Amino acid sequence: MGVTVGAPPGRVWAELERIEDHVTWMADASSIRFLSDRHRGLGTTFECDTRVGPLRLTDLMEITEWEGGRSMGVRHRGVVTGEGRFTLEPGTGGSPDTLLCWEETLRFPWWMGAGLGGALARPVLARLWRGNLHRFARRVEEDRAPERPGGDLPAR
Numbered sequence: 377m378g379v380t381v382g383a384p385p386g387r388v389w390a391e392l393e394r395i396e397d398h399v400t401w402m403a404d405a406s407s408i409r410f411l412s413d414r415h416r417g418l419g420t421t422f423e424c425d426t427r428v429g430p431l432r433l434t435d436l437m438e439i440t441e442w443e444g445g446r447s448m449g450v451r452h453r454g455v456v457t458g459e460g461r462f463t464l465e466p467g468t469g470g471s472p473d474t475l476l477c478w479e480e481t482l483r484f485p486w487w488m489g490a491g492l493g494g495a496l497a498r499p500v501l502a503r504l505w506r507g508n509l510h511r512f513a514r515r516v517e518e519d520r521a522p523e524r525p526g527g528d529l530p531a532r
Contacts, residue, residue, distance in 0.1 A: 378477035379509040458482035
């Protein structure tokens, strides 16, 4: 799933890479605690307190992919396992917009219904994640995110 953000890729990445701020636009993330000394880049580890309806979990997460300005991948370890990935694509035809895509594959334990639990959760989570993407886009477009150096990234 994806959203078009009315800002150039450099601006979008500057906000996305601030993992500690994900709780401001992810409705399902209530707090983040870093476990590693690093807070950016490959190998960053953190705990994320997650809530979806009545379900409360602490996700142990590790950044497994980091291509500055382009993509960020994460592995979920804990009760629910899986992988997620954000990718950024610059707008076409000189557009200052950025397409931000989010892919997520989760596996649920037997006591949460395993494959059936995942199938039942998929539409709920997809709706939640779409809302998260739209909140992120509004945050960047309304300039609520602080300016950071780096400017625009070159188009590929």
